[in-house]
Amino acid sequence: MPSPSLPSRVRLVDVGPRDGLQNEKGVVPTEVKVALIEALADAGVTAIEATSFVSPKWVPQMADAADVMQRVRRRQGVRYSALVPNMKGFEGALAAKVDEVVVFGAASEAFSQKNINCSIVESIERFASVARAARDAGMKVRGAISCCLGCPYQGEVKPGAVGYVAKLMHGIGVQHVGVADTIGVGTPGATKRALEAALAVYPLDEVSGHFHDTYGMALANVYASLELGVATFDASVAGLGGCPYAKGATGNVATEDVVYLLHGLGIETGVDLAKLRAAGRTISAFLGRPTGSRVAKALDAKVAP
Ligand code: HMG
Ligand code: MG
DSSP states (O other): OOOOOOSOOOOOEIIIIIIIIGGSSSSOOOHHHHEEEEEEOOOOEEEEEEOOOOOTTTTTTTTTTTHHHHSOOEEEEEEEEEESSSSHHHHHHHHHOOSSEEEEEEESSSHHHHHSOOOOHHHHHHHHHHHHHHTTTOOOEEEEEESSSBTTTOOOOHHHHHHHHHHHHHHHHOOOEEEETSSSOOHHHHHHHHHHHHHHHHHGGGEEEOOOOOOOOSHHHHHHHHHHTEEEEEEEEGOOBBBTTTTOOOOOBBBBHHHHHHTTTTTTTOOHHHHHHHHHHHHHHHSSSSSSOOOHHHHHHOOOO
């Protein structure tokens, strides 16, 4: 039984195929991406951020977004989402029949410029058209707010900046916000303050945590979020990834590690850790790197001859 103050069930969104692979320098073939997405669904992950409909000049790795979505064998009960920065991206996502689109802004002006080439206010204007079109198409629209705990260009980011962007997103009909620690600098107290700023605007069910693990704080930040009742987290199988516009930032917290933490707390996820590890092993082998998951490493060491 989980502690009465923690959620009894958590929803995990595996962002490995998108946040994880977008940062890879070498081309990852479409079939490898498709196999990863299918393996995650087989492991019981019910929400997968599959790709991004962004400019291929900005992020060449995501240029096969339409192909990925077309080839992937959809599993019933799984939500496949994609990042879209503007209407061009939305049209691609709609044609590819994604279930959910994600607009991505920032709590830092400098990061907004570097990542999507416009100011925060301009980004909201673009997202407003996307949110309207998504609603008309009966599609859910989530928002990601980058740099909620610090910015690689601007330094400190205050909770007020998170609340400001959350309010703007709410005002245009974005249904959910993800509080993102893009560069993984946050600690639990600061993470709670950033989440509280989003929770002043959105209900508990519509706020999630997205924590990169650069400083090794991501699991502590997940736990701090659970204490607030937050029950949705992004995580990346094998800890893959980073952001091409946030140099040095490592991948998202490894999904395997979050699952181990949650199951240890008696919190349900619906994810089969053994199958998830297998998915992580396959993609890590393809990339020629050891897994970024501490839990996968520890469990692998136990079965090694
Ligand atoms: P821009 O250059 O200002 O765009 O980029 P533009 O509107 O001037 O168009 C320039 C060219 O891009 C045109 O093509 C457009 O058609 C094309 P051309 O006429 O030159 O041949 N274009 C597109 N092509 C495909 N799909 C599109 C699209 N839009 C325009 N959607 C833009 C602005 C937003 C497009 C660009 O900056 C961009 O694509 N940025 C994406 C950056 C990105 O993907 N970053 C990583 C994801 S965010 C992240 O990782 C953070 C997150 O994980 C949370 C966290 O950890 O913080 C979510
Ligand atoms: Mg990210």
